[in-house]
Each structure stands twice: as C-alpha cells, then as structure tokens.
Amino acid sequence: MDYPGWVWAATLAGLTALIAADLMLVGRRPHAVGVREASLWVVCYVGLAALFGALLLAFADPTSGAEFFAGYVTEYSLSIDNLFVFVIIMSRFAVPKEHQHRVLFIGIVLSLVLRAVCIAAGVAVLNAFNWVFYVFGAFLIYTAIKVARDDGGEPENPDNAVTRALQRVLPTTDTYDGGKLVTRVAGRRMFTPMIVVVVALGLANVIFALDSMPAIFGLTQDGFIIFTANAFALMGLRQLYFVIGGLLDRLVYLSYGLAVVLGFIGLKLIVEALHGSHIDEIRLVIPDIGIATSLGFIVLTLAVTTVASLLRSRANAKKAPEAEQREPAAADHSS
Numbered sequence: 001m002d003y004p005g006w007v008w009a010a011t012l013a014g015l016t017a018l019i020a021a022d023l024m025l026v027g028r029r030p031h032a033v034g035v036r037e038a039s040l041w042v043v044c045y046v047g048l049a050a051l052f053g054a055l056l057l058a059f060a061d062p063t064s065g066a067e068f069f070a071g072y073v074t075e076y077s078l079s080i081d082n083l084f085v086f087v088i089i090m091s092r093f094a095v096p097k098e099h100q101h102r103v104l105f106i107g108i109v110l111s112l113v114l115r116a117v118c119i120a121a122g123v124a125v126l127n128a129f130n131w132v133f134y135v136f137g138a139f140l141i142y143t144a145i146k147v148a149r150d151d152g153g154e155p156e157n158p159d160n161a162v163t164r165a166l167q168r169v170l171p172t173t174d175t176y177d178g179g180k181l182v183t184r185v186a187g188r189r190m191f192t193p194m195i196v197v198v199v200a201l202g203l204a205n206v207i208f209a210l211d212s213m214p215a216i217f218g219l220t221q222d223g224f225i226i227f228t229a230n231a232f233a234l235m236g237l238r239q240l241y242f243v244i245g246g247l248l249d250r251l252v253y254l255s256y257g258l259a260v261v262l263g264f265i266g267l268k269l270i271v272e273a274l275h276g277s278h279i280d281e282i283r284l285v286i287p288d289i290g291i292a293t294s295l296g297f298i299v300l301t302l303a304v305t306t307v308a309s310l311l312r313s314r315a316n317a318k319k320a321p322e323a324e325q326r327e328p329a330a331a332d333h334s335s
Contacts, residue, residue: 022235078258103201119227173191173193261298
C-alpha cells in the first residue's frame with residue numbers, strides 16, 4: 001500500500017516526539033531502573049504499538065494492520081536475543097546501573113537510524129529482484145537450523161573487534177565521568193568508555209538484525225510497515241532489558257521457538273518467490289500463506305515456547321532441593 005507523504009510525516013513526528021519525551025525522562029534523574037518501573041514502560045510501549053496497529057486496521061486496511069502486528073511480534077521476539085549481548089556489553093565495560101538506561105537509549109536510537117537505511121535499501125532490492133526472496137528464504141532456514149543447534153547457548157559478543165578499534169582510534173579515558181560521553185582530562189577533551197558502549201550496543205543491534213530483517217521482509221514488503229514495526233519493537237527493547245534480564249535463563253526453549261519462527265518465514269519467502277515466477281501450477285501444489293496464518297503461527301509458537309520453558313524451569317527448581325538433600329545423605333552413608 002502506498003501511504004501519502006503526510007502519513008509518513010505525521011508518523012515520523014510522533015515517533016520523534018516519543019523519543020524526545022523518553023530522552024527527557026531518561027536524562028532527568030540518573031537511577032537504577034527497577035523491574036516495576038521498567039514493566040510499566042513495557043506495557044506503555046506495547047500499548048502504543050497496539051494502538052498504532054489498531055489505527056492501521058481502522059483507517060488503512062486489515063492486511064496492513066495484520067502485517068504490522070505480525071512484523072512487530074516477530075521483531076520484538078527476535079530482539080530478545082539482543083538482550084544477552086546487552087548483558088555481556090554492560091558487564092564487560094562495568095557500566096554503572098544508574099546510567100545503563102541512558103546508554104541503552106542512545107544505542108537503540110543509533111541502531112534505529114542504521115536500520116532505517118537498511119530497510120530502504122532492502123525494499124528497493126526486493127522490488128527490483130524477485131530472486132532475492134530465495135536468498136533471504138535460504139538464509140533464514142540456515143539461521144533457524146543454527147539457532148536450534150546452539151541450544152539456547154549464550155550468543156557470541158559481536159562487538160569485540162569494533163570496540164577494540166574504537167579504543168585505539170578515539171582518545172578514551174579509563175574511567176567514567178557520570179553519564180557523560182565526553183569529558184576533560186588535564187584540559188584535553190576525551191571520550192569516556194560510555195561512547196564505546198553506545199557504539200557497541202548500536203552496532204550489535206544492527207548485526208543481530210541480519211536475521212530479523214529478512215524475517216520481516218518475509219511477512220511484508222511494505223516499507224512503512226517494516227519501519228514502524230522495527231521502531232516500536234526497538235523502542236520497547238530498552239525497558240524489556242530491565243524486566244527480563246534476570247529471567248532469560250528461565251526461557252530454556254526460546255531458541256527452539258525462534259528457530260521455528262525463522263524457518264517458517266524462510267519457507268514462506270521461498271513460496272512467495274515461486275509464486276512470483278508466474279508458474280500457475282505451483283499455486284495448485286503450494287497455496288499462499290496468508291498474513292493471518294503467519295501471525296497466528298508466530299503467536300502460537302512463541303506462546304507454547306514460553307509456557308514450556310516456564311514449566312521446565314519450575315520442574316528444575318523443584319528438583320534442585322531434592323538433589324541437595326540426597327548428596328548429604330549419600331555422604332553420611334559412605335562415611
């Protein structure tokens with residue numbers, strides 16, 4: 001669907017205002033974000049995304065609304081993997097807790113700008129070359145297999161080479177100066193380690209988009225829907241970091257759920273590419289996979305994965321005390 005210029009302008013103005021308001025709140029009082037505060041912000045951002053999707057359903061068309069919700073859910077769920085990397089980066093650079101929310105905010109805004117460039121390029125390429133669907137589809141299926149084989153292991157930090165290069169090129173201090181990115185040492189302006197953390201977070205977010213971007217292109221090729229779904233997913237990611245940072249270990253089957261979602265969308269892309277080849281017989285053998293079917297499959301898969309993970313974690317938690325009780329008993333018997 002082609003959206004008029006005023007819709008783009010109004011959407012960008014609304015997102016900019018939201019980012020500016022968030023920045024004012026972030027910079028007002030540095031503090032360690034608690035779970036309750038972060039949960040309220042998550043609910044707020046999810047509510048705004050739901051409202052935006054409802055407006056698309058009401059004033060655009062049902063397909064656009066469904067595509068937005070499918071893209072948003074996919075992007076938000078795949079972004080959970082990013083949180084592992086965020087934890088690694090924050091720990092490695094020992095970022096003070098009271099400044100973590102500000103660093104995450106700047107890093108995510110940086111990644112949103114970089115993703116917008118990637119989205120514009122991706123839409124242009126897909127509109128020009130149908131064979132790119134095969135490439136994206138094959139890449140997603142390969143990624144799905146790789147994610148499933150990793151068995152939920154902690155992802156590798158992709159920022160090492162970049163951060164080392166930055167520290168060599170930029171005059172960087174060894175210590176933080178509050179939440180400042182730039183400080184003065186002996187009259188000389190120098191960057192604090194905060195700038196390296198911000199760049200690392202932004203680049204890590206873009207690198208991890210290498211699987212989520214083809215995934216959302218598999219659900220829609222509408223640049224407006226892709227951009228807004230990414231924007232709402234990323235803006236709610238910072239608060240999600242503080243909410244589930246301590247719960248990531250309990251989502252033991254998350255990798256399998258994400259692998260199934262990626263594999264499904266990869267197959268959907270290949271089916272669309274085959275249909276785009278204008279071979280009528282293919283449609284008789286392989287039917288179209290509608291956006292409603294895609295959205296339902298994604299939501300159901302993530303729901304089953306989450307419930308199964310929590311049940312498994314609860315069972316493991318019950319077994320742990322029993323194992324601890326058996327060990328002393330075995331030791332007494334052997335003595």
